[in-house]
Amino acid sequence: MSEKVTEAVILAAGWGRRMGKRGPKPLLRVAGREILYRTFSSLRAEGIERFVLVVHPDHRADFEGFLKAHGLDARFVNNPEPERGNGYSLHLARDEVSGPFVLVMGDHIYGERFVERALRGEGLAVDPAPRYIDRDEATKVRLRDGRVTEIGKAIPNPDAYDTGFFVLEPSIFEVTEALAREKWGFELAEVVERAGLPAYPVPEEFWLDVDTPQDLRRARALLVAQAVKGAGDGIVSRLVNRRISTRISRLLVDRLTPWQATWTTAAVGLLAAGLNFVSPVAGAVLYQVSSILDGVDGEIARAALRTSALGGWVDSVLDRYVDVTYLLTLAVTSRLPEGLWPVVALALLGSVLVSYSTERYKAAFGRDIYREIPLMRFLPGKRDERIFLTMILVLMGLVPELFWTLAVITHLRVLVTLLLGARGETA
Amino acid sequence: MSEKVTEAVILAAGWGRRMGKRGPKPLLRVAGREILYRTFSSLRAEGIERFVLVVHPDHRADFEGFLKAHGLDARFVNNPEPERGNGYSLHLARDEVSGPFVLVMGDHIYGERFVERALRGEGLAVDPAPRYIDRDEATKVRLRDGRVTEIGKAIPNPDAYDTGFFVLEPSIFEVTEALAREKWGFELAEVVERAGLPAYPVPEEFWLDVDTPQDLRRARALLVAQAVKGAGDGIVSRLVNRRISTRISRLLVDRLTPWQATWTTAAVGLLAAGLNFVSPVAGAVLYQVSSILDGVDGEIARAALRTSALGGWVDSVLDRYVDVTYLLTLAVTSRLPEGLWPVVALALLGSVLVSYSTERYKAAFGRDIYREIPLMRFLPGKRDERIFLTMILVLMGLVPELFWTLAVITHLRVLVTLLLGARGETA
Numbered sequence: 127m128s129e130k131v132t133e134a135v136i137l138a139a140g141w142g143r144r145m146g147k148r149g150p151k152p153l154l155r156v157a158g159r160e161i162l163y164r165t166f167s168s169l170r171a172e173g174i175e176r177f178v179l180v181v182h183p184d185h186r187a188d189f190e191g192f193l194k195a196h197g198l199d200a201r202f203v204n205n206p207e208p209e210r211g212n213g214y215s216l217h218l219a220r221d222e223v224s225g226p227f228v229l230v231m232g233d234h235i236y237g238e239r240f241v242e243r244a245l246r247g248e249g250l251a252v253d254p255a256p257r258y259i260d261r262d263e264a265t266k267v268r269l270r271d272g273r274v275t276e277i278g279k280a281i282p283n284p285d286a287y288d289t290g291f292f293v294l295e296p297s298i299f300e301v302t303e304a305l306a307r308e309k310w311g312f313e314l315a316e317v318v319e320r321a322g323l324p325a326y327p328v329p330e331e332f333w334l335d336v337d338t339p340q341d342l343r344r345a346r347a348l349l350v351a352q353a354v355k356g357a358g359d360g361i362v363s364r365l366v367n368r369r370i371s372t373r374i375s376r377l378l379v380d381r382l383t384p385w386q387a388t389w390t391t392a393a394v395g396l397l398a399a400g401l402n403f404v405s406p407v408a409g410a411v412l413y414q415v416s417s418i419l420d421g422v423d424g425e426i427a428r429a430a431l432r433t434s435a436l437g438g439w440v441d442s443v444l445d446r447y448v449d450v451t452y453l454l455t456l457a458v459t460s461r462l463p464e465g466l467w468p469v470v471a472l473a474l475l476g477s478v479l480v481s482y483s484t485e486r487y488k489a490a491f492g493r494d495i496y497r498e499i500p501l502m503r504f505l506p507g508k509r510d511e512r513i514f515l516t517m518i519l520v521l522m523g524l525v526p527e528l529f530w531t532l533a534v535i536t537h538l539r540v541l542v543t544l545l546l547g548a549r550g551e552t553a
Numbered sequence: 554m555s556e557k558v559t560e561a562v563i564l565a566a567g568w569g570r571r572m573g574k575r576g577p578k579p580l581l582r583v584a585g586r587e588i589l590y591r592t593f594s595s596l597r598a599e600g601i602e603r604f605v606l607v608v609h610p611d612h613r614a615d616f617e618g619f620l621k622a623h624g625l626d627a628r629f630v631n632n633p634e635p636e637r638g639n640g641y642s643l644h645l646a647r648d649e650v651s652g653p654f655v656l657v658m659g660d661h662i663y664g665e666r667f668v669e670r671a672l673r674g675e676g677l678a679v680d681p682a683p684r685y686i687d688r689d690e691a692t693k694v695r696l697r698d699g700r701v702t703e704i705g706k707a708i709p710n711p712d713a714y715d716t717g718f719f720v721l722e723p724s725i726f727e728v729t730e731a732l733a734r735e736k737w738g739f740e741l742a743e744v745v746e747r748a749g750l751p752a753y754p755v756p757e758e759f760w761l762d763v764d765t766p767q768d769l770r771r772a773r774a775l776l777v778a779q780a781v782k783g784a785g786d787g788i789v790s791r792l793v794n795r796r797i798s799t800r801i802s803r804l805l806v807d808r809l810t811p812w813q814a815t816w817t818t819a820a821v822g823l824l825a826a827g828l829n830f831v832s833p834v835a836g837a838v839l840y841q842v843s844s845i846l847d848g849v850d851g852e853i854a855r856a857a858l859r860t861s862a863l864g865g866w867v868d869s870v871l872d873r874y875v876d877v878t879y880l881l882t883l884a885v886t887s888r889l890p891e892g893l894w895p896v897v898a899l900a901l902l903g904s905v906l907v908s909y910s911t912e913r914y915k916a917a918f919g920r921d922i923y924r925e926i927p928l929m930r931f932l933p934g935k936r937d938e939r940i941f942l943t944m945i946l947v948l949m950g951l952v953p954e955l956f957w958t959l960a961v962i963t964h965l966r967v968l969v970t971l972l973l974g975a976r977g978e979t980a
Contacts, residue, residue, distance in 0.1 A: 434978075435917040435918045435978075436974070436975060436979070439914055439916075439918070439974065440971060440974075440975065442913050443906070443967065446909060447906075450898075450902050450906075454895055454898055454899070457894075457898075458895055464891045467884075467894040467897070467898075468881055468884070470894070470898060471884075471898045471901055472877075474898055475901055475902060478902060478906065479873060479874075479877075479905065481909070482870065482905060482908070482912070483870050485912055485913045485916045486866055486870060487866055488915075488916035489912045489915035489916045490862040490863070490865050490866040492919060547866065548863060548867065551861075551862075
């Protein structure tokens with residue numbers, strides 16, 4: 127499509143009966159955000175500026191309230207008879223678009239990369255091997271020479287699956303006009319077949335539709351799983367912490383804000399430090415628990431499209447304080463020999479400087495050192511690894527050995543970071 | 554000028570006799586960089602892509618070597634008779650420009666903001682009150698209705714001063730053509746008067762010309778003075794350190810690279826830490842010396858247009874290590890009571906976390922917190938202030954009090970930084 131697409135029609139007139147009495151499906155919150163918010167957000171990111179919403183008049187007030195709450199704007203088209211089919215819903219929008227436009231289903235969730243790639247096509251976006259939907263329930267297509275020859279739920283051995291995402295020319299309304307003259311109601315499938323619409327593959331990207339409460343739960347789990355950032359994750363995070371934290375995030379993403387998760391995690395960490403005065407063993411275990419919880423705020427924020435630079439900043443400074451406070455109370459309550467205190471001080475500083483060196487890199491270069499220098503990901507001594515090691519050595523009663531080990535690995539890590547950074551920059 | 558200016562003619566055929574036998578003036582290094590490099594750099598930053606250099610054939614090899622060494626490109630115009638005047642030099646470039654162009658003198662140094670503003674005008678850029686040149690020696694202009702009516706060195710009570718920076722149309726060559734027919738040689742002043750060239754003011758920006766060895770020294774001092782960054786400077790830096798460091802930078806800017814200055818400063822800081830084992834008083838004084846030297850690498854780098862993100866990053870991590878090592882050796886050699894060690898650890902950590910909190914802000918927001926939240930500049934506890942306080946309290950023998958003070962002010966500062974940052978972000 128040579129002309130830039132800046133308009134979108136979103137079909138949101140369906141009732142979603144299988145979801146129970148929860149209001150219109152596009153306004154359902156999945157992982158902390160309405161489906162429709164996600165659609166608006168990803169389309170706007172790709173340059174779509176004008177939105178047309180086809181809705182049932184009974185729900186119009188709900189949609190208007192949603193748009194107002196998020197400072198969004200759209201024109202409405204009423205469809206008081208959704209039983210006439212989603213082809214007819216599209217037909218009703220015919221006077222509201224002026225150029226090539228995107229057509230999307232209001233109950234589908236699309237990943238950002240899906241939208242980015244799908245917008246470059248022309249016709250119907252299809253997925254040869256969808257990974258996230260119930261294929262039995264899905265609409266299938268048969269293709270020939272890049273065009274749809276057959277579309278429906280009951281096609282055996284289909285060539286691909288209908289993603290519900292179209293890039294169309296206004297000439298599509300000549301087809302809907304003809305169909306509207308012939309019959310009272312018709313589906314998009316009939317429009318597609320009649321138009322002999324081109325189809326283009328958008329494989330291996332995230333998209334799914336939400337039909338049942340089970341779909342909703344699966345969508346939430348997938349959105350949380352995709353929200354794992356992971357660039358700075360150590361081996362303990364990958365093998366242990368993330369497996370637990372994503373389960374917690376799944377439970378909490380619709381109930382907790384990222385800020386609440388950040389403060390709760392910091393509180394648990396400081397509680398672990400305080401526990402050292404009662405039982406260093408209990409403190410060490412709770413410290414590891416706080417390390418697991420530390421993933422939750424970021425996962426919730428990314429899954430719910432609620433990330434903020436402020437949140438990342440405060441979380442990061444709080445992490446440093448939790449580490450410092452925990453190690454300091456551990457050193458105090460362990461009654462270490464006086465001569466060990468310089469080692470304790472070096473271990474504490476090292477734990478801060480590991481983070482300082484990578485964050486200061488980002489401040490200097492505006493880029494993430496883990497993306498820039500992939501070798502960094504394999505360098506041991508990340509926070510999750512240090513905390514896990516701390517728990518193990520405290521449980522074994524090896525507190526002096528712990529401080530020696532931390533002092534050595536953290537400063538070695540900073541040294542290697544500097545060397546890798548300098549090599550990467552001068553190479 | 555509606556059309557975008559993308560060409561520049563640089564007059565570099567003069568001999569610069571008053572400078573002694575140092576080769577052509579535009580290739581003189583001032584504060585670590587050739588004058589011509591500065592001109593290329595600031596013009597390229599403003600979108601100039603094609604350069605014409607008018608040079609004496611005897612110097613052409615020098616200029617070619619300079620361009621090659623810096624990966625720059627220019628077309629050459631030979632002027633074997635510079636004694637025919639700089640108006641004639643301009644005339645020789647007539648076949649090499651195709652649209653509106655910048656004309657600059659090869660022995661003038663212009664600040665980046667000067668070039669940015671001067672490029673928006675049309676005709677001759679003039680300065681109503683130049684601050685950095687010898688006004689007696691300068692070329693003056695008299696103006697009427699925005700045009701030059703008189704130009705020369707001997708004009709009493711001039712309206713403004715000739716900056717040697719022009720934005721011209723190719724039609725100027727009709728004027729030089731006429732003059733070339735009339736006389737053997739002519740100056741730019743004659744071209745300006747004959748053309749009745751428009752003049753536009755570019756006041757209060759940095760520019761100067763280099764005629765004598767004294768000019769060279771003054772230019773170097775001014776470039777170093779302008780290279781003080783200062784956003785994160787505390788009161789000790791402003792009142793003491795910068796006054797000394799700029800003098801050192803002036804001496805060293807033509808002799809030392811920023812990297813050499815960075816490593817030397819770090820070595821002096823670590824030497825101060827080592828001195829604690831011999832004499833804490835000497836160590837404290839040398840620590841303050843290293844704090845003064847800490848300004849030199851940045852000043853040299855900015856004055857010589859040699860800043861690098863890598864340099865800033867490494868310098869910043871080294872600073873943290875110098876602080877940590879100094880305070881740690883001070884604590885060890887002062888034989889503090891054991892109960893004070895947690896305070897020592899907090900003081901050390903605080904000194905790192907002050908920097909961590911502001912650098913992590915930049916990593917998160919991509920902006921400098923000192924620019925974003927001006928109140929931050931008045932918050933005490935910056936590195937220069939902590940080091941000065943350290944020296945004073947060590948000289949007074951108050952080491953335990955020093956660690957208490959550092960522990961309290963650094964962590965208070967981090968707390969206030971977080972509060973100000975959060976308020977600025979949510980306001």
